[in-house]
Each structure stands twice: as structure tokens, then as C-alpha cells.
Amino acid sequence: MTFAVHGIAVARGIAIGRAVVMGSGRADVAHYFIQPSQVEAEIERIRAGRNAVVEEIHRLQQTISTMGPKEAPHELSALLDVHLMLLQDEELISGIKHWITDRLYNAEWALTTQLEALSRQFDDMEDEYLRERKADLEQVAERILRYMKGIATPVQPPAPRRKTQQDLLLDDSVDVPLVLVAHDLSPADMLQFKQSVFAGFVTDVGGKTSHTAIVARSLDIPAVVGARAASNLVRQDDWVIIDGDSGVMIVDPSPIILAEYGFKQRQVELERGRLGRLRHTPAVTLDGQKVELLANIELPDDAEAALKAGAVGVGLFRSEFLFMGRNGEMPDEEEQYLAYRKAVEGMQGLPVTIRTLDVGADKPLDDNERDEAHLNPALGLRAIRWSLAEPEMFRIQLRAILRASVHGKVNLLIPMIAHATEIRQTLSLIDFARAELDNRGVAYGPVEIGAMIEIPAAALSLRTFLKYFDFLSIGTNDLIQYTLAIDRADESVAHLYDPCHPAVLRLVADTIAECRRQGKSVSVCGEMAGDTQFTRLLLGLGLRSFSMHPAQILAVKQEVLRADTARLEKWAAEVVDSEDPAQALTA
Ligand code: PEP
Ligand code: MG
Numbered sequence: 001m002t003f004a005v006h007g008i009a010v011a012r013g014i015a016i017g018r019a020v021v022m023g024s025g026r027a028d029v030a031h032y033f034i035q036p037s038q039v040e041a042e043i044e045r046i047r048a049g050r051n052a053v054v055e056e057i058h059r060l061q062q063t064i065s066t067m068g069p070k071e072a073p074h075e076l077s078a079l080l081d082v083h084l085m086l087l088q089d090e091e092l093i094s095g096i097k098h099w100i101t102d103r104l105y106n107a108e109w110a111l112t113t114q115l116e117a118l119s120r121q122f123d124d125m126e127d128e129y130l131r132e133r134k135a136d137l138e139q140v141a142e143r144i145l146r147y148m149k150g151i152a153t154p155v156q157p158p159a160p161r162r163k164t165q166q167d168l169l170l171d172d173s174v175d176v177p178l179v180l181v182a183h184d185l186s187p188a189d190m191l192q193f194k195q196s197v198f199a200g201f202v203t204d205v206g207g208k209t210s211h212t213a214i215v216a217r218s219l220d221i222p223a224v225v226g227a228r229a230a231s232n233l234v235r236q237d238d239w240v241i242i243d244g245d246s247g248v249m250i251v252d253p254s255p256i257i258l259a260e261y262g263f264k265q266r267q268v269e270l271e272r273g274r275l276g277r278l279r280h281t282p283a284v285t286l287d288g289q290k291v292e293l294l295a296n297i298e299l300p301d302d303a304e305a306a307l308k309a310g311a312v313g314v315g316l317f318r319s320e321f322l323f324m325g326r327n328g329e330m331p332d333e334e335e336q337y338l339a340y341r342k343a344v345e346g347m348q349g350l351p352v353t354i355r356t357l358d359v360g361a362d363k364p365l366d367d368n369e370r371d372e373a374h375l376n377p378a379l380g381l382r383a384i385r386w387s388l389a390e391p392e393m394f395r396i397q398l399r400a401i402l403r404a405s406v407h408g409k410v411n412l413l414i415p416m417i418a419h420a421t422e423i424r425q426t427l428s429l430i431d432f433a434r435a436e437l438d439n440r441g442v443a444y445g446p447v448e449i450g451a452m453i454e455i456p457a458a459a460l461s462l463r464t465f466l467k468y469f470d471f472l473s474i475g476t477n478d479l480i481q482y483t484l485a486i487d488r489a490d491e492s493v494a495h496l497y498d499p500c501h502p503a504v505l506r507l508v509a510d511t512i513a514e515c516r517r518q519g520k521s522v523s524v525c526g527e528m529a530g531d532t533q534f535t536r537l538l539l540g541l542g543l544r545s546f547s548m549h550p551a552q553i554l555a556v557k558q559e560v561l562r563a564d565t566a567r568l569e570k571w572a573a574e575v576v577d578s579e580d581p582a583q584a585l586t587a
Contacts, residue, residue: 001252002250002251002252002253002254002257003233003250003251003252004248004249004250004251005202005227005228005229005230005233005234005248005249005251006227006247006248007202007203007224007225007226007227007228007230007247007248007249007491008206008207008208008213008224008225008226008227008247008491008494009208009224009243009244009245009246009247010206010208010213010216010217010223010224010225010244010247011201011213011216011217011219011220011221011222011223011244011551012222012244012245012268013200013221013222013244013245013265013268014222014241014242014243014244014245014261014264014265014268015177015179015199015200015221015222015241015242015244016177016199016239016240016241016242016253016258016261016262016265017176017177017178017179017199017200017239017240018176018177018178018179018237018238018239018240019178019179019180019181019234019235019236019237019238019239019240019251020113020178020179020180020181020198020236021116021181021182021231021234021235021236022112022116022180022181022182022231023112023115023116023119023182023183029108029109029111029112029145030106030108030109031105031106031109031193031196031197031198032106032109032196032197033104033105033106033197034100034104034105034106035104036104039100039101039104042100042106042107042110043096043097043100043101043107045107045148046096046100046107046110046111046144046148048147048148049107049144049145049147049148050087050093050144052144052147053083053087053140053143053144053147054084054087056143057080057083057084057087060080061077061080064076064077064080065077079136082133082136083136083139083140086133086136086137086140087140091118092114092115092118092137095113095114095117095118096110096111096114097110098110098114099113099114107148108145108148111141111144111145112141112145113236115137115138115141116236117235117236118134118137119134119137119138120235122134122137177199177200178197178198178199179198179199179200179201179202179240179242180193180198180200180201180202181201181202181203181230181231181234181240181249182201182202182203182204182231183203183204183205183231184203184204184205184206184212185201185203185212186212186324186364187211187212187214187215187321187324187362187363188321188324188325188366189212190212190215190216190219191215191298191299191321191324193219194218194219194299196219198221199221199222200221200222200223200242200244201216201219201221201222201223201224201242202223202224202225202227202230202231202234202240202242202249203224203225203226203227203230203231204226204227204228204229204230204231204232205225205226205489205491206225206226206489206491207225207226207487207488207489207490207491207493207494207497208225208488208494208497208527209477209480209481209488209497209526209527210225210362210488210489211362211363211489212225212362212489213225214477214527214549215298217527217530217549217551217552218296218297218298218302218549218550218551220549220550220551221244222242222243222244223242223244224242224243224244224247224248224249225491226491226494227247227249228491230249233251234249234251238251238252239251239252239253240252240253241253241257241258241261243261243264275554275555275558276554278310278554278557278558278561279308279309279310279554280310281310281557281561283312283557283560283561284560284561285539285560285561285563285564285565286561286562286563286564287564287565287566289539289544289565290544291539291544291545291546291560292312292313292315292523292544292545292546293310293311293312293546293548293553293556293557293560294311294312294313294314294315294316294353294523294525294545294546294547294548295309295311295313295314295315295316295547295548295549295550295553296314296315296316296317296318296525296530296547296548296549296550297314297316297317297318297343297550298317298318298321299321299322299339300339300340300342300343300346301342301346302343302550303342303343303346303347303352304346305550305551306347306550307346307347307348307350308550309550309551309553309554310553310554310557311350311550311553312350313347313350313351313352313353313409314343314347314350314351314352314353314547315353315473315523315525315545315546315547315548316353316355316413316473316525316547317340317343317352317353317354317355318355318358319336319340319354319355319356319357319358319397320357320358320359320363322335322336322339323357323359323365324359324363324364324365324366325365325366326365326366327366328365328366330393330396332396333396333399333400333403334400336396336397336400336401337399337400337403337404339400340352340354340400340401340403340404340410341403341404341407343404344404344405344407344408344409344410345407345408347408349408349409350408350409351408351409351410351411352408352409352410352411353410353411353412353413353450353473353547354401354404354410354411354412354413355413355414355415355452356383356384356387356394356397356398356401356412356413356414356415357383357386357387357393357394357397357415358382358383358415358416359382359383359386360377360378360380360381360382360383360385360386361377361378361380361382361489362377362378362488362489378481378487378488378489382416383415383416383417384414384415384416384417384422384426385416385422387426388422388425388426388429391429394429395429395432395433395436398412398429398430398433399433399436399437399442399444401447402430402433402434402437402444402445402447403437403442403443403444405444405445405446405447406443406444406445407445410445410447411447411448411449411450411470411471412430412447412448412449412450413450413451413452413473414426414449414450414451414452415452415454415475416452416454416455416475416478417451417452417455417458418455418457418458418461419457420461420464423451423464423465423468423469424468427449427468430449448470448471449469449470450469450470450471450472450473451465451468451469451472451473452472452473452474452475452478452525453465453472453473453474453475453479453507453511454474454475454476454477454478454479454482454526455478455479455482456479456482456483456507459474459479459507459508459510459511460507462510462511462514462515463514466514466515466518466520469520470520470521471515471520471521471522471523472511472515472520472521472522472523473522473523473524473525473547474508474511474512474522474523474524474525474526475525475526476499476504476508476524476526476527476528476529477526477527478526479504479507479508479526480497480498480499480501480504480526481497483501483503483504483507484496484497484498484501484503484504498582499528499531499534500581500582500585501581502576502577502578502579502581505537505575505576505581506576508524508528508538508541509541509572509573509576512538512541512542512543513541513542516542521545522543522545523543523545523546523547524538524543524545524546524547525547525548527548529546529547529548529556530546530548530549530552530553530556531552532552532555532556532558532559533585534585535556535559535560535563536559536563536568536572537568537572537575537585539560539563539565539568539572540565540568540569540570540571540572540573540575541572541573541576542569
């Protein structure tokens with residue numbers, strides 16, 4: 001039966017494929033297709049992993065048998081019996097084999113997929129005792145996965161297969177697109193899916209500018225977040241359509257709906273092809289104003305996509321992604337230096353703005369470190385606050401960035417800064433880092449130092465900011481969150497997250513105007529910069545530098561090429577001053 005699940009549209013386009021429903025915390029498992037010739041080897045890896053766990057349990061049982069009832073209560077041995085039983089369970093084994101043989105999933109992926117399917121069956125059980133065996137099943141799977149980590153994996157995963165033709169839907173072979181449906185994915189999880197097998201994503205939680213959504217957008221495949229119960233409503237392998245434009249997932253679509261979306265999908269492809277021709281066209285408005293279109297990147301390798309999209313530099317390198325998912329181990333100065341240098345060299349002489357670490361809130365360093373200890377992590381020890389609380393680590397990062405600036409034009413950008421004391425401390429730590437490099441006789445280049453305007457207090461203290469900084473970059477994602485007191489990652493208040501609120505637009509407009517008055521450069525690097533709804537407005541407010549995900553650059557360029565800033569100025573001032581800017585924007 002066809003039904004639709006509504007969420008929040010975050011990355012445009014249409015994906016049609018089979019659902020891969022992923023349980024929480026399963027994103028760290030590799031997902032790739034194997035070759036038919038590797039099927040036996042993959043089954044063997046699973047078998048070896050399972051046998052190792054069986055042996056481990058047998059060993060444990062032997063040890064327990066020599067202990068008294070105090071050290072080893074009877075329940076423990078009963079529990080191990082249950083685990084052994086689960087390991088022999090025919091449904092687990094045959095299910096895993098099915099995903100490997102029929103779908104060519106790698107062994108880990110096959111195991112977690114079958115685990116997900118069985119977990120659902122446990123959830124549906126009436127008997128509480130049996131329902132609770134789900135936790136045992138998960139433990140057993142976890143142990144197998146742990147053993148498999150030590151067993152050599154086959155050669156590198158082959159390239160992802162992405163077919164977009166609607167006629168694939170009639171084909172039940174393995175070679176069909178897959179869409180990932182999960183309760184939640186952390187930004188670091190999302191990052192793992194760059195170059196992945198998935199043609200689209202849906203998550204139950206998240207807001208439009210949550211960091212998970214931002215990374216999903218950078219993958220340039222259709223995505224919907226905040227779809228509430230999606231991961232419960234969809235079953236493994238269901239056919240689904242993800243409409244990333246309207247934020248809808250359609251489950252088990254009828255042939256008529258499929259035909260309609262197949263048509264839409266082709267239209268999207270045609271539009272992409274058309275925009276592709278603008279790649280080498282300079283971004284100049286009708287009245288001759290040059291506009292800088294920069295890229296936001298998460299990893300050094302993203303420089304390639306930035307150049308391909310025609311970016312004239314990187315306006316925001318979110319350096320925190322280098323620090324995530326490392327079990328608390330920070331990259332040292334050399335590792336960071338090499339990563340920043342790679343991004344700088346990757347941009348082939350174009351400027352790169354490296355933002356210092358912005359962890360905290362919805363960007364934990366490790367997934368198991370989600371900040372539940374603090375009531376309001378978004379208002380807590382985040383970004384520059386974190387760095388100033390860890391000055392040793394901050395100086396390591398500063399030294400690495402300063403060293404990378406020998407290899408090209410580098411700007412240093414400070415996130416979430418609000419107080420004059422923070423500004424002074426930050427600048428003196430930068431001086432300190434330079435002095436340390438001097439003492440070591442290590443070369444570094446000149447950098448311009450800028451601040452992000454993402455807290456209303458910063459937008460209202462421009463005189464101080466412009467006294468100390470060379471440039472400003474407006475982080476609208478956080479500026480909206482903090483101006484309107486709306487958690488950007490919380491889907492339950494997503495309808496109140498409003499870039500068009502007059503207060504937000506006033507802060508953006510004043511920041512741009514003040515920078516222009518003082519001859520300092522200013523850009524917008526929040527998601528507003530890549531949203532074509534706002535291009536004309538921002539141009540009218542005087543903005544000439546936009547930083548966004550590479551995938552959005554060409555669509556924004558098209559708007560720039562059609563704009564006449566002389567005519568937009570008066571209109572933009574009226575929009576900002578109006579009671580309902582969203583309406584004035586479309587009038
Ligand atoms: C912003 O807040 O607008 C921004 C660009 O930073 P981030 O999205 O990484 O918080
Ligand atoms: Mg921010």
C-alpha cells in the first residue's frame with residue numbers, strides 16, 4: 001500500500017530505490033557492493049567471525065563451570081546459552097547469506113541489515129521475555145563485528161552504483177539504487193557516506209540546518225530529515241521515493257506515482273546538465289558587479305568538487321571534521337598541517353578560509369560522546385569557547401594552519417565569538433603560536449584573521465569586531481538559531497526556524513552595511529548563501545561574497561547573472577523593513 005511520510009527537505013532531487021533501514025549506531029559499518037566472485041569469501045568471513053564468538057563463549061562457559069555461584073551466578077551461564085542459540089539461529093544465518101548472495105552486500109552490511117530485520121520481529125513480540133532477547137541479539141552481532149575487524153577485508157570497495165532510470169524499478173536484480181533510512185545519523189556518520197552506495201537519505205530527526213543535514217547536502221543527493229517515524233514505518237527493502245524538493249518520502253509507490261517521479265527525476269538531470277554549462281562563466285551581475293562564489297568544504301579532498309563547481313576559493317573549511325570519530329584522539333600538528341596543506345594545494349592558488357575547531361552541540365567529537373550532560377549544549381562549551389578552554393590544543397591547530405599558509409593564500413576564521421575578551425585571548429594565542437614557530441625555526445605565511453558573526457551579540461558589536469578583525473563571515477545557521485532561540489537540530493521547532501524573520505534580516509543587513517562602510521570584506525557562509533531564494537536579497541543588501549556547498553554554486557551563479565544590483569538595493573531595504581519579509585521576498 002502506498003503511503004507518504006513528510007519531513008524537512010534538505011538536499012534537492014529525486015531518488016527512487018530500495019530502502020536500507022539502519023539501526024542506531026550502525027553507520028560505522030562499511031557499506032559496499034562486492035563482486036559475485038567474492039560471495040564465498042564474504043560468507044566465509046561471517047562464518048569465521050561467528051565461529052570465533054562461539055569459541056569465545058565456550059571458553060567462558062568452561063571458566064564459569066570452575067567458579068562458585070557467587071562469582072558466576074546461574075543467570076550468566078543461561079545468558080551464554082541464549083547467545084549460543086542465537087548464533088546458531090537459522091534465520092540469522094540464512095538472512096545474512098541472502099543479503100550477500102542475492103544483493104552482493106559486504107559481510108558487515110549483510111549482518112547489520114539482517115539484524116535490523118530480526119530486531120523488528122523482536123519488537124513485535126507480545127512476550128516480554130522474548131522481546132528482551134533483542135538486546136542479546138545485538139550483543140552477539142556486535143561481537144561478530146568485532147572479530148571481523150581483525151579478519152582481512154577483500155579488496156577496496158568497488159565504485160558506487162547509481163542508476164537513476166525509472167525502468168530499473170521493474171528490474172528486481174541487485175543493480176538498483178539504495179536509499180538509507182535511519183533514525184539519526186551524526187555529521188561524522190554522514191561524512192562516511194561520501195562516495196557511498198546510497199542514492200538518498202531519510203532520517204527521523206534533524207532540522208534543515210542541523211550539521212547532519214548540511215553534510216547530507218554536501219553529498220549532493222536527495223535527502224529528507226525530521227521525518228519522525230520514518231525508520232519505523234519503512235521495512236528493509238521496501239521501494240521508496242525520496243523527494244528532496246518537497247521533503248517527502250513515498251513508500252511502496254504505485255505505478256502512476258513511479259511514472260510521475262521518473263519524469264521529475266529526468267527533469268532534474270536535464271536542469272543539472274544545463275547549469276553545468278555555467279561552470280566557467282564569471283559571476284558578474286547585469287550591472288557589472290563581480291560576485292565571489294566560494295565553497296564550503298568539510299575535508300581536504302572536497303577541494304576537487306569545489307574547483308569542479310567553479311568556486312573561486314574556499315570560504316569555509318569546517319576543520320572539525322578532521323577531529324571527529326577518533327575515540328578522543330586528536331590529530332597532532334603534523335597531521336593537521338598536512339590536511340590543511342592538502343586543501344590549500346588542492347585549490348591551486350585560490351584562497352582557503354580555514355575555520356578553527358567548532359565542536360560541541362550537534363557536532364560531538366565522537367558519536368558516543370553526545371552532550372547529554374549539559375542541558376543546553378548549543379549554548380555551552382562550543383567552538384571558540386572550547387578552543388579557549390583547551391589552549392594547548394588550540395595552539396596546535398593554529399600552528400598547523402599558520403604553517404599551511406606557506407603553500408597558498410590562507411585566511412583564519414574564528415567561530416562563535418562574542419566577547420571582546422575572547423577576541424583578545426584568541427589574538428594573543430595566535431601571536432603565541434607564531435612565536436612558538438619562530439622559536440622552532442619553522443616557516444609560516446601571512447594570514448588574514450576573520451570572525452564569524454553567528455551570535456546576535458556579535459552582530460550588535462560590529463565596531464569592536466571590525467577593530468580587531470580583517471574580515472567577517474556571517475554564519476546564518478547559528479545566527480538564526482541564536483536570534484530566534486530555535487535549536488537548529490530539533491525537528492519539533494523546525495517550523496519556527498525562519499531565515500526571513502525581520503530580526504535576522506536586520507542583523508545580516510547591518511553587518512554587511514557596516515563592513516562595506518569600513519571597507520572590510522564580508523561574506524555569508526551559512527546555508528542562506530546557497531539558497532537561491534535569498535540570492536537577490538543578499539545582493540541587494542550589498543553582499544558580494546557567498547560561500548556554500550559546491551553543489552549549489554551553479555544555481556546561485558545563475559541568479560547572480562540575472563540580477564541587477566542597482567535595482568535590487570531599494571527593494572532589499574524594503575524587504576528587510578517589512579513586517580512579513582517572506583511575503584515581500586516573493587511579491
Ligand atoms: C553557520 O552557523 O552559519 C555556519 C556556517 O557554521 P556551522 O553551520 O558549521 O555552525
Ligand atoms: Mg555556526
